[in-house]
Amino acid sequence: MIIDALPPGIILILGALLIPATSGIVRTIVVTGLPLIVAWLVWQVPDGAAITAPFLDYQLTIVRGEAVGRVFATVFALMSFAGGVFALRQATVLEITAAYVYAGSAIGVAMAGDLITVFVFWEIMAVGSTLVIWAAGTEASYRASMRYAAMHLFGGVVLMVGVIGYVQTTGSVDFVLMTPHDFATWMILIGFLINAGAPPFSAWLPDAYPEASPSGAVFLSAFTTKTAVYVLIQGFAGTEFLIYVGLYMACYGIIYALLENDMRRILAYSIINQVGFMICGIGIGTEMALNGATAHAFTHIVYKALLLMSAGSVLYMTNKRKCTDLGGLFQSMPLTCICGIIGAMAISSFPLTSGFISKSMISQAAADQHLTFAWFMLMAASAGVFLHAGIKFPWFVFFQKDSGLRPPDPPGNMRFSLILFAFLCIALGVYPDPLYAILPYAVDYVPYTVDHVVKMLQLLLFSGLAFFIMLPSMKRTLTISLDIDWFYRKLGTTIAIRLVNNCSQVRDAVENLARGRLNALLAVVSRHHGPESLMARSHTASSMVMWVAVLLAVYLLIYFI
């Protein structure tokens, strides 16, 4: 047993449990201070196994110091801070507590050195995130949280099967690079991919996240999918199959976001699109690609949270979430609008924003490896990001028609988080060196070349032109788009209801038949043996005397014959 550091994830989880016991200024200090302390602790963990403990016959590495994990743990802590401030005055205590437990377990995964520890934190994450959705307190959020929990518990079981199989075959619990070559490793990979929102299990994300509270969705956008990206980098970097999974996700996110009317669901689909870029990078697996996936996860958490804070502010101030009900809000919510646009520019990888310095590493890696198909798809998807999230979100929420709504910008704590993350999006875009310095491999990449800036501007501006050319055919409708979840939300329930109905009909028929036969039998019995029937009739004494006399007469007659 070694203890060389304090466990940052566990400290955040335990600290979160203090939040309900506090109030007023103390709660403000706990909520804002905890993530900062945890971020500091992450950097106090030395390289290699820092905390180990024996469990059954195995040696668990509960905390491991390692480059990729540190980047993820740092951004998770940063995210908890901004999310905590954003939620501080408006969210319920349950939500903030659950969100911090959720963040702590995500950090736990990012610093875990063995598969059992990964699995334990993985499951705490599922519980924490379910509670965050549930904390919104509406009927819709309750139902969504139950569907979400079912999907993640299923994913957890798949992962557990894989881990047990892996430990059986290799005899080791260490979380190291694997290749999916047997049942156990495939199960682990599938368990990870379910949390990443990979097909066919993507629908849980746009189903559940938009049902959370305005601040709940901000927390949710950050941890589950990015923890999955982290474990895929550690466990399955270079697995070629992931390139195609990633490309599919990048395109899926765009197509569904284009069809969507709910502003936060548009952003939820774009999470899948962005995670697609990262998973594609993991599949490519070169140092450049893995640096790109790691850096992109970092910048993505920041700008996606910013976008969801912007959407959350609109939802909080107007209580409306559909593009058809919104529009023209730039007039009364200038700060929310500008921060939303900065987030939208960053997700689209505009030069001078954080997306530009991270995503381009992934496409550069595809170009370096001469992955023609992947590169052309990534370029198309990059253009599509601007289309579905970069313009569509700000356009339909803050511009387009005038909805007549004139809400002011949100309260101070929400504005603080918006400004902080908007600043970070630009700061990382202008000065990427601090981020590049903590990436797992030495960065041999210069984002700002004239050539790269010009090409990216051409790609993005012309996709912007496409948006405005196609605008008439993108008129928002009061619709949702069916997804794979149709099979369990509609087909499955319809079959179950039919089955129940049909079974009851069969049972009724059998029962009726049996009842009919039984009644017939009873009728026969009661005809002969029932009251007043032949066999049960009572007789008077005189008639009995007469019958005795008759019998005697018959007897005498027979005797004489």
Place this chain on the structure above:
Amino acid sequence: MNRTEMHWLRRPKTIRKLWHWGLGLLAATALLDLVVHGHAYFGVDGTFGFYSWYGLLTCVAMVVIAKVLGIFLKQGDDYYDN
């Protein structure tokens, strides 16, 4: 709402101007290919105006694909509530 109260960004004149400036900017960025010659990895990506037409066409294609899929996938937003 009458015209004097209208936010400047919503006035038809501003919108017309924005279109003109926007199209001018697009032309200028596309023409930058005349002076900027980058490294081409796949051949076609080094040709004149590749990023411009590729961005435009793929986006139009994605909107069209979404539109077609929408025919099959779109349902009223109370679909699952019923």
